[in-house]
Amino acid sequence: MIRNLWNDLEGTFFPESALDFMPQSQLRQVQLQRLKAITAHAYANVDLFRKRMDERGLKPQDIRSLDDIRLLPFTVKSDLRDTYPYGLFAVPISEVVRLHASSGTTGKPIVVGYTASDMEVWKQVIMRTLYSAGFHRGDVVQNIYGYGLFTGGLGLHGGLEGIGATVIPISGGNSERQIMVMKDFEVTAICSTPSYFIHLIEVAQKMGLDFKRDLKVKRGVFGAEPWTDPMRDYIQQTTGVEAYDIYGLSEIIGPGVGAECHCRDGLHIFEDHFLVEILDPETLEPVPDGQEGELVLTTLSKQAMPILRYRTRDITSIDARPCGCGRSIRRIKRISRRSDDMFIIRGVNVFPSQIEIALLKTEANLPHYQIVLTRKSGLDRMCVRVEVSGELVGDRIADIESLQKRFARSIEQITGLHAEIELVQPGTIPRSEGKAKRLFDKRNEEGV
Numbered sequence: 499m500i501r502n503l504w505n506d507l508e509g510t511f512f513p514e515s516a517l518d519f520m521p522q523s524q525l526r527q528v529q530l531q532r533l534k535a536i537t538a539h540a541y542a543n544v545d546l547f548r549k550r551m552d553e554r555g556l557k558p559q560d561i562r563s564l565d566d567i568r569l570l571p572f573t574v575k576s577d578l579r580d581t582y583p584y585g586l587f588a589v590p591i592s593e594v595v596r597l598h599a600s601s602g603t604t605g606k607p608i609v610v611g612y613t614a615s616d617m618e619v620w621k622q623v624i625m626r627t628l629y630s631a632g633f634h635r636g637d638v639v640q641n642i643y644g645y646g647l648f649t650g651g652l653g654l655h656g657g658l659e660g661i662g663a664t665v666i667p668i669s670g671g672n673s674e675r676q677i678m679v680m681k682d683f684e685v686t687a688i689c690s691t692p693s694y695f696i697h698l699i700e701v702a703q704k705m706g707l708d709f710k711r712d713l714k715v716k717r718g719v720f721g722a723e724p725w726t727d728p729m730r731d732y733i734q735q736t737t738g739v740e741a742y743d744i745y746g747l748s749e750i751i752g753p754g755v756g757a758e759c760h761c762r763d764g765l766h767i768f769e770d771h772f773l774v775e776i777l778d779p780e781t782l783e784p785v786p787d788g789q790e791g792e793l794v795l796t797t798l799s800k801q802a803m804p805i806l807r808y809r810t811r812d813i814t815s816i817d818a819r820p821c822g823c824g825r826s827i828r829r830i831k832r833i834s835r836r837s838d839d840m841f842i843i844r845g846v847n848v849f850p851s852q853i854e855i856a857l858l859k860t861e862a863n864l865p866h867y868q869i870v871l872t873r874k875s876g877l878d879r880m881c882v883r884v885e886v887s888g889e890l891v892g893d894r895i896a897d898i899e900s901l902q903k904r905f906a907r908s909i910e911q912i913t914g915l916h917a918e919i920e921l922v923q924p925g926t927i928p929r930s931e932g933k934a935k936r937l938f939d940k941r942n943e944e945g946v
């Protein structure tokens with residue numbers, strides 16, 4: 499009863515979200531002011547930025563308009579590795595109240611830092627993210643993102659507390675316990691990577707539970723890896739959970755860079771804190787609104803670690819049209835692919851998401867698959883290992899062959915390439931508790 503009253507009183511107006519509705523002209527002024535300030539801050543305090551700007555004969559006061567951002571140097575991921583651990587920090591370590599780091603399986607991780615004011619900004623953008631997805635006080639939220647050095651868990655956590663939700667900081671893993679908690683604690687909302695949540699759907703089924711019948715989860719925010727519309731359809735149809743996409747990356751702030759609203763037609767970027775450019779990845783020139791290119795982001799308010807023109811490798815486009823929700827901050831198209839993930843086989847550019855769409859088009863199959871690239875006698879070969887449901891394996895050989903052919907035809911229609919299809923038993927493809935690994939490129943391995 500009390501919970502419902504709170505929703506009614508406070509569920510209608512969220513002061514933090516007011517910034518999402520700021521008039522465009524005012525927003526551009528805020529951006530320009532902040533761009534000037536952050537450029538000066540980065541120049542004065544970070545050797546790498548000062549050196550690169552000096553090489554271009556550029557001073558902070560040369561930034562006079564938003565278009566002048568094109569004068570500034572780019573930042574790439576290796577810059578963060580090369581300056582490990584604190585080389586890009588613009589404040590003394592005594593000002594830094596939080597450190598996070600990427601899990602980096604190869605070499606050194608990348609380290610990111612936050613001042614107290616950065617933490618406040620982070621909390622605010624996560625609150626705006628959560629309001630966009632319809633989260634509110636009274637929600638019992640199972641936060642399945644990893645807690646620890648990864649920005650996902652604690653990032654979402656701050657915003658969840660900020661909106662007054664009841665947070666369960668469960669982190670990833672221990673799938674049966676996840677389902678038990680979801681049921682017993684009467685969880686109403688979820689934060690998770692989409693691939694792990696899909697795994698949890700299977701676990702619930704094995705435990706004899708039906709999401710729609712036995713659980714109270716109504717909505718979820720899903721991110722930290724690219725995912726496709728067919729995956730969203732699968733989640734929503736199987737569980738009745740409204741699935742919202744969120745976007746962010748540790749180098750910029752963590753989760754909280756952008757989020758879908760109830761229209762779910764692209765992700766609004768919190769433009770008062772992050773300046774968006776979409777560039778042709780080859781020429782690095784801007785592309786017109788609506789055209790795909792690489793997303794490049796500049797942090798406009800980050801004090802501990804300002805980042806100028808970070809090349810995210812994510813491929814998307816700007817949607818500058820007004821959104822049905824009335825937010826004035828612009829949207830980017832959902833990111834289903836990264837230029838990093840792209841592989842080239844026999845001269846053709848292929849993204850794992852294209853394979854996923856091809857598989858999902860063919861059968862209402864869970865997207866448990868792996869792409870294995872090998873080289874034999876100098877020729878590249880692509881093998882797609884697909885997990886099928888119990889009924890399909892072990893039946894007549896003819897059925898298996900016809901299914902393999904249908905998968906192969908669908909992949910060929912989308913990519914123009916032939917793929918060998920290996921059907922594997924349910925549960926064979928390892929389930930990830932975080933981001934799913936889809937691509938295994940073994941072309942340069944000995945003996946292949």
Ligand SMILES: [Zn+2]
Pocket residue numbers: 759760761766821822823824825
């Ligand atoms: Zn909207």
